[in-house]
Amino acid sequence: MPNFDKVAIIGVGLLGGSIGKALQERELAKEVIGIGRYKGKLSHAQSIGTVTEATTDLAEGVAGANVVVVCTPVETVADQVAQVLEHVGPDCLVTDVGSTKEAIIRDICEKCGPRASQFVGSHPLAGDHNTGPDFSRADLFEKRMVVITPSDQNELEPTVKIAEFWHALGARTILLQADEHDAALAVTSHLPHALATALALTTPQELLGLAATGWADTTRVAAADSTLWRQIFLANREQVLAALDHFNVQLTALRTAIATDDGDKLEELLFEGKKIRDALGN
Amino acid sequence: MPNFDKVAIIGVGLLGGSIGKALQERELAKEVIGIGRYKGKLSHAQSIGTVTEATTDLAEGVAGANVVVVCTPVETVADQVAQVLEHVGPDCLVTDVGSTKEAIIRDICEKCGPRASQFVGSHPLAGDHNTGPDFSRADLFEKRMVVITPSDQNELEPTVKIAEFWHALGARTILLQADEHDAALAVTSHLPHALATALALTTPQELLGLAATGWADTTRVAAADSTLWRQIFLANREQVLAALDHFNVQLTALRTAIATDDGDKLEELLFEGKKIRDALGN
Numbered sequence: 001m002p003n004f005d006k007v008a009i010i011g012v013g014l015l016g017g018s019i020g021k022a023l024q025e026r027e028l029a030k031e032v033i034g035i036g037r038y039k040g041k042l043s044h045a046q047s048i049g050t051v052t053e054a055t056t057d058l059a060e061g062v063a064g065a066n067v068v069v070v071c072t073p074v075e076t077v078a079d080q081v082a083q084v085l086e087h088v089g090p091d092c093l094v095t096d097v098g099s100t101k102e103a104i105i106r107d108i109c110e111k112c113g114p115r116a117s118q119f120v121g122s123h124p125l126a127g128d129h130n131t132g133p134d135f136s137r138a139d140l141f142e143k144r145m146v147v148i149t150p151s152d153q154n155e156l157e158p159t160v161k162i163a164e165f166w167h168a169l170g171a172r173t174i175l176l177q178a179d180e181h182d183a184a185l186a187v188t189s190h191l192p193h194a195l196a197t198a199l200a201l202t203t204p205q206e207l208l209g210l211a212a213t214g215w216a217d218t219t220r221v222a223a224a225d226s227t228l229w230r231q232i233f234l235a236n237r238e239q240v241l242a243a244l245d246h247f248n249v250q251l252t253a254l255r256t257a258i259a260t261d262d263g264d265k266l267e268e269l270l271f272e273g274k275k276i277r278d279a280l281g282n
Numbered sequence: 283m284p285n286f287d288k289v290a291i292i293g294v295g296l297l298g299g300s301i302g303k304a305l306q307e308r309e310l311a312k313e314v315i316g317i318g319r320y321k322g323k324l325s326h327a328q329s330i331g332t333v334t335e336a337t338t339d340l341a342e343g344v345a346g347a348n349v350v351v352v353c354t355p356v357e358t359v360a361d362q363v364a365q366v367l368e369h370v371g372p373d374c375l376v377t378d379v380g381s382t383k384e385a386i387i388r389d390i391c392e393k394c395g396p397r398a399s400q401f402v403g404s405h406p407l408a409g410d411h412n413t414g415p416d417f418s419r420a421d422l423f424e425k426r427m428v429v430i431t432p433s434d435q436n437e438l439e440p441t442v443k444i445a446e447f448w449h450a451l452g453a454r455t456i457l458l459q460a461d462e463h464d465a466a467l468a469v470t471s472h473l474p475h476a477l478a479t480a481l482a483l484t485t486p487q488e489l490l491g492l493a494a495t496g497w498a499d500t501t502r503v504a505a506a507d508s509t510l511w512r513q514i515f516l517a518n519r520e521q522v523l524a525a526l527d528h529f530n531v532q533l534t535a536l537r538t539a540i541a542t543d544d545g546d547k548l549e550e551l552l553f554e555g556k557k558i559r560d561a562l563g564n
Binding site for chain 2: 187188193212213216219223226229244246247267269271280
């Protein structure tokens with residue numbers, strides 16, 4: 001079990017706050033320092049127990065850290081990592097929690113040269129449409145999957161250490177190439193978000209009284225933060241567009257079966273979809 | 283509060299079973315008789331307390347009933363209602379729980395002539411992807427909306443009595459024309475189901491390990507019974523096709539914003555969608 005003198009978390013929201021709480025509850029770190037831009041928000045995050053210390057000074061915050069976790073929106077991750085690497089020692093490892101990986105890793109390699117080897121990308125498949133430290137919990141990562149996306153710059157050792165970091169928080173991990181990650185998540189996460197949003201946009205407010213569980217479930221992720229998701233869609237543009245194209249093929253097949261009154265084909269498609277959904281469980 | 287000597291339920295699944303349990307728990311009926319095709323299934327439904335009596339003989343089952351609720355799949359509702367009306371007295375009211383209404387009411391009016399006035403259509407917005415009497419519960423309708431769709435044949439009194447029936451089970455009701463109901467539900471229920479199915483079909487099984495809450499929520503209704511949903515889509519074909527067209531306009535707008543890297547437009551759409559979703563609550 002890893003044991004750290006100091007872990008720094010940049011961006012103490014739902015994910016950053018949950019990492020902080022988990023590190024403390026599991027007694028994995030002596031000091032958990034939260035770093036952010038706004039003193040008021042940081043004080044609040046500290047007061048509810050997400051971190052042991054807090055600062056708006058990045059250089060001071062990451063100095064002497066064993067691990068730095070960048071939990072800012074995807075558009076800012078690469079810049080944050082570049083700054084962090086200027087202020088930490090050669091043994092410090094840096095990771096992130098961004099929902100897209102290829103653009104982030106490419107930017108970090110460009111900005112940081114050989115020091116990019118200290119960064120190993122992570123994406124915990126946890127959290128939901130609620131954001132902010134008030135929703136953080138120490139068990140957020142328990143039994144959840146974290147995708148780790150080492151780059152060509154990464155040696156085996158830092159990759160294993162970042163995996164161990166997540167295991168220590170209760171998560172499972174899987175290693176994927178960044179582009180494989182982005183293609184997969186375009187289907188399993190970004191596409192559902194686009195559909196949920198488009199379905200909500202299709203629904204006049206006056207019909208909400210007639211929305212039952214099905215509408216509520218299918219649109220739930222549309223309640224997530226619009227600014228964060230704008231960045232995710234644009235950072236993974238090509239893969240999201242490909243996923244939308246694949247989706248349109250399937251929706252068109254359903255539509256055609258309905259339009260042509262082809263009940264057998266329609267039931268076959270519904271049943272195939274049900275089998276895939278059933279394979280996931282609840 | 284209505285009080286019935288005998289209520290007959292045709293089709294004792296999730297909805298029929300829940301109506302039976304609610305009638306008993308609220309002491310609204312002396313006798314609740316379940317009617318179905320299969321003795322074994324009926325005995326099981328009776329043994330878990332959904333009904334007080336059970337029979338496979340429709341004529342015997344509905345004889346002397348004050349209210350008959352037809353809870354069979356939408357394709358068979360009109361035939362069942364026509365049969366029921368041959369065996370009940372002129373004061374007996376008949377309703378259903380079908381997810382589509384216009385085709386059912388049109389068929390009943392054609393089949394039954396003036397006796398169609400004893401039928402008032404209902405659609406409780408309750409239940410979920412689980413089916414069968416084992417999931418039935420007495421509180422399924424509490425605070426849920428039931429749409430009541432009187433036809434031109436219906437006088438006010440039977441319409442009010444059917445509304446009172448649902449109120450007695452704890453539900454709220456709203457009156458809509460059948461075609462208004464079908465257009466609304468095409469958006470709030472049938473469209474979500476089509477999207478959930480198409481999303482599941484877009485997702486290769488080997489990616490399910492990378493599916494988090496968003497995918498699980500967005501696809502949940504795809505686990506529902508394929509045969510029931512085949513019937514719902516085909517019974518409401520025109521309205522479903524119109525809903526799919528409206529959806530495609532919205533999804534195309536999202537796609538275009540992503541493809542053209544128009545972040546402001548993308549965020550505007552995401553935010554509009556979020557506002558509609560937030561208006562529903564959880």
